[in-house]
Amino acid sequence: MSDENAAQGETPDLDLPETETAEVDPVEALQAENAELKDRVLRTVAEMENLRKRTERDVSDTRSYAIAGFARDMLSATDALSRALLVIPQETRDTAEGTLKSLIEGLELAEREMQRLLGKHGVKPIEAAGQKFDPNKHQAMFEVPNPNVPEGTVVQVVQQGFAIGERVLRPAMVGVAKGGSAGGGDEGVDKSA
Template sequence: MSDENAANGETPEVETPEATPEIDPIEALRAENAELKDRVLRTIAEMENLRKRTERDVADTRSYAIAGFARDMLSATDALSRALLVLPPEARESGDATTKSLIEGIEMTEREMQRLLAKHGVKPIEAEGQKFDPHKHQAMFEVPDPSRPEGTVVQVVQAGFAIGDRVLRPAMVGVAKGGPSHAPADETVDKSV
C-alpha cells in the first residue's frame, strides 16, 4: 500500500508512536507530597472534631445523667410540699410537741431535697408573671383578667423544673385571657413611615 502511494506521488504515511509527555519525577513527588499533606490535615481536622464532639457528649452525659432520678425526686418533693399545705395552721401552733416535731421534720426534709436538687443543677422554672412559653409551661386553664396582658402566667398550679437548658417538668400554669396582647420586647414599631 505504501508503494502504491509512493508511485502515485503521495507521501507515505509514517506510523509514529504517540508522543507521551515525560513525567518529571520531582513534580510527581511534589504532587504526591501535597496530596498526602492534604490527607493528613483532613485527618487531623476530623480527629479534632471527634475530640470536641466526644468532650461535649461527656459533658452532656455528666449534666443530664441524673435527669430521670431528678424527675422521680421531684414527685417525692411535691408530696412533701402537699403534706405541708394540707396541715391546718392551728396544728402548727397549738399542736403537741410530737406534731410540731413532725411538721419541722417534713419542712427540713423538703428544704434538704430542694437544696440537693439545686446542687445537682435542677432549678425551678420561673413562671408567675412571665409570658407563657410552651417550651417551659403547660397551660392548664385560662383566667379572664383584663388587667393583665393576654398570655401572661397568672397562677402556678405545679412548679416546673429544668436541668441545664432542658426542661425536666414544665410548670403547670393558669394563663391570663382578655387583657392587652404582649408587644414583642425586641421589636420596635417605626411610626414615622
C-alpha cells in the same frame, strides 16, 4: 529493532506517542504527591479535632442529663412533701407542740434538703408566675379572666416546673390570663368594630 541497536544503548522504538514517552519530572511528581499527602493529613487532623469536640460535648451532656430520670422521680417525692405541708393550717403550725411540732419540722427539713440536693445536681425551678406563657416551659391548665394583666401572662402556678440545664424535666402547670390587653394599656379602646 535489531540486537545491534540494543547493544549500542539506544531506546527501542515502541511506536508510542511522543508525550507518553517523555519522562515526568521526578521533582514535580514528588511535589504533587507531597501536596496530596499534606491535604490528607490536614483532613485527618480536622476530622480528629471534630471527633474530639463531639466526644467532649457528648460526655458533658451525659454528665449533665444522666440523672434526668432519677430527678424526675425525685420531684414526685418532693411534691408529696410539699402537699403534706400545705394541708397543715398555719395556725396549727404556730401552736404545735411536742411530737406534732417535731413532725412538722421534720417534713419541712426533708423538703428543703430534697430541694437543695436537686439544685446541687443542676435541677432548677422554672420561673412561671408573672411570666409570658411559654409552651416550651409551661403547660396551660386553664384560663383566668383578668383584664388587669396582658393576655397570655401566667397568673397562677398549679405545679412548679423544673429544668436540668437547658432541658425541661417537667413543665410548670399554670393558669394563664385571658381578656387583658396584649400591650396592657388600651383598656378604653372599643374593640367591637
